[in-house]
Amino acid sequence: MNTPILVTGGTGTLGRYVVGRLREKGSEIRVLTRTPRPPADGVTYVAGDLATGDGAAAAVEGIGTIVHLAGTQKGDDVKARHLMAAAARAGAEHVVYISVVGADRTPVKSAIDRAMFGYVAAKRAAEEIVAASGVPYSTLRATQFHELAFQAVAAMAKLPVVFAPGGTSMQPIAADEVAARLVELALGEPQGLVADMGGPRIHSFAGLARSYLRATGRRRPIVSVPAPGAAARAFRAGANLTPEHAVGHQTWEDFLTQRLAI
Ligand SMILES: NC(=O)c1ccc[n+]([C@@H]2O[C@H](COP(=O)([O-])OP(=O)(O)OC[C@H]3O[C@@H](n4cnc5c(N)ncnc54)[C@H](OP(=O)(O)O)[C@@H]3O)[C@@H](O)[C@H]2O)c1
Incomplete structure (x- = not known):
């Protein structure tokens, strides 16, 4: 039976x-959004706010697969x-969830950890909620x-001095490549937690900032400041990286060239 697929966050990047x-x-496709709009190109939009739960029941009605x-x-x-x-409650058959690499190995315990890495702790808790829901699932950490x-380094470069989190690296990946994997999962059988997905190369935060400054013809001193707390320490040790799953193709440099040409 061909039921629509519900995509929450279907208006985002x-x-x-x-x-x-x-x-x-x-x-x-049915998209749950806080700002609904008229249907277009096979996509209908339903009003909902998952922070309150408003509209969630109507959004999942008659849906087999959900991409959250x-x-x-x-x-x-x-x-x-x-x-x-x-x-x-609605008897959904499959939920595909996007989480973040390192959700399971970033200790978020102190107030400092929570202030800086509360996002990661919430992703981990969400993974557990999905897994315990009784709805068959596939969870991908990217x-x-x-x-x-790009947003992060562009914001940092607005200041006369760029402060980069010292000793921290990133392994950025093209959102569209993650999307391709999520679509493959959504159209297949539930698989539980699947292999992580990471970008092709690992860059220091300062290195990302440096390449952005070079590409945009700006000069700024870059000061690396190590962030405090156990979660930041875990990131410095590479908790947010997955070198063994460097499956992305588009490099940061290619993305930067493409993005700045717009
Ligand atoms: N960005 C990354 O580097 C990264 C890496 C790994 C995983 N992820 C995960 O990937 C997902 C998408 O990230 P993104 O960068 O594409 O995000 P984004 O561009 O900021 O988009 C966020 C989306 O979430 C929806 N949304 C936010 N609050 C909502 C609420 N209360 N109720 C219903 N919908 C709500 C927004 O819909 P409306 O505004 O239309 O309501 C929007 O479509 C997130 O779950 C994120 O944690 C992101």
């Missing part, structure tokens, strides 16, 4: 790629709880997207 790719495969991408800096555990309760790394 990753979600737009996922929706586009699912449409190419011929899937009907909605996410913000805070409260992804709460969003997952609302969505998964509604999905379980490294940071090029798009996010």
Whole structure:
């Protein structure tokens, strides 16, 4: 039976790629969003806010597969709880969830950890909520997207001195490549936690900032400051990296060239 696929976060950076790719495969799409709009190109939009649970029950009605991408800096555990309760009640058959590499190995215990890495703890809690929901699932952990790394270094470069988290590296990946994997998962059988997905190369944060400054013709001193706390220490030890799954193709340099040409 061909039921629509529900995509939460279908209006976001990753979600737009996922929706586009699912449409190419011929899937009907329902997008849950806080800002609904008229239907277009095989995509309908339903109003919902996963932070409160409003609209979740209506969004999952008649849905077999859910791709859960909605996410913000805070409260992804709460969003997952609302969505998964509604999905379980409605008898959903498969939920595909996007998490972040290192969610399982970043200790977030102190107030400092929570202030700086609460996002990672919430992703981990959300993974557990998805796994315990009773709805068959596939969870993919990805490294940071090029798009996010770009936003971060562009914001840092607005200051006269660029402060980079010392000793911390990133392994950025193209959001569209992560989208392709999520679509493959959504159109297949539930697989539980699948292999991590990381970008092709590991860069120091300072190195990302340096290449951005060079590409945009700016000069700024870069000062590396190690962040305090156990979670930051885990990142310095590489918790957010997955060198053994460096499966992404588009490099940071290629992304930068493409992005700055727009
Ligand atoms: N960015 C990264 O580097 C990265 C790496 C690994 C994993 N991820 C995960 O990938 C997912 C997508 O990230 P992204 O960078 O594409 O995010 P994004 O561009 O910021 O988009 C966020 C999406 O979440 C939706 N959303 C936010 N709060 C919501 C709420 N309360 N109720 C319903 N929908 C809500 C937004 O929809 P509306 O505004 O239309 O309501 C939007 O579509 C997130 O779960 C994130 O944790 C991101």
